Amino acid sequence: MTMDFGQIRRNEHLPTRIATQIARDIVEGRILPGDKLPTEHVLAKGFGVSRSVVREAIAQLRNEGLVETRQGVGAFVTEQRTRPSIRIEQDDLDDRESFRELFQLRLPLEIEAAGLAAVHHDAGDLEKLDGTLAAMTGADKWTSQGIIADLAFHRVLAAATKNEYFTLFIGFIAERISLAINAARAAAVLEEIVEVTIAEHLAIREAVASRDPHKAREAMRRHLLGATGRLGLQLESY
Structure with a gap:
């Protein structure tokens, strides 16, 4: 696609x-x-x-x-x-290359966040992750509420690092990525993309719960590269 x-x-x-x-x-x-x-x-x-x-x-x-x-x-x-000294106007992301570069920034941030969350999360963080997953897999998963739950999952994971800067930057980026999720859903077979996305998030949750940072990082890497592939973007990943 x-x-x-x-x-x-x-x-x-x-x-x-x-x-x-x-x-x-x-x-x-x-x-x-x-x-x-x-x-x-x-x-x-x-x-x-x-x-x-x-x-x-x-x-x-x-x-x-x-x-x-x-x-x-x-x-x-x-x-x-x-206030943070950064701001990205939504119009700036109409350009394919600018959007790819935002995803490129997201890659190391969220991979590292997943690893740190695996080490530092507490029971409350897991409960919140499960709440977002319940919303992602529930009756509203085909609607905009499923997108809201998807983004909430990433914000909860960032908070589980116990580093407020991850929460700030990942939350900031997530709001811009929401437009891409809408566009990807519009351009694909909805049932397929939703089920694949849910499976990727479940894998991240299980890796974090196991307190294995390497496993969590790899699960997040697979999810982000899968997401960019569904958008027809290609990132540099080493």
Whole structure:
């Protein structure tokens, strides 16, 4: 399968579009540091979407360091000095080579994260991984909820390293990769790609649970190379 990168633009899902709009307002100063974002209800009504879509958009902004959420209070724009100094605009990834380079960065990051997670995870991390896998394999696995669960798996794995920088960078990249997952599903036989992807994630989970970092790294390598192959991309891997 060769990916038509025009599909990524056409398949850009609603949370990303909303997050991009809010991020632009923050970067351009229309929403200031310390400002509280409108409630989920107000944002959902303003954008004409469901609250779950808004919730996912806020999660993306949080991963990018643009907002912080306070339990029971809401989401607030972070101070500029506390934000990561990187930002990748979604338009930049319409280009095949730029997208391949993002995946190339993902390869060493997530392979190393899998190995560290195998060593440092606790029972709570495994429980969360199992929760994402249950969502990936449940009745909603054919829908966008399956994609959300897929990305959540990678974020949970990053958190299991006990290194917050893995969580930050992998979470940041995952939101961009979500568009590729949508495009890959659109360009393949859905049943085949979903079942293969689930099997790859199960193999990673079992390797992490066994506390074998070498096995976990290899399982993640197979998954990422399989994912890039399904996108018609080729990475350098040694």
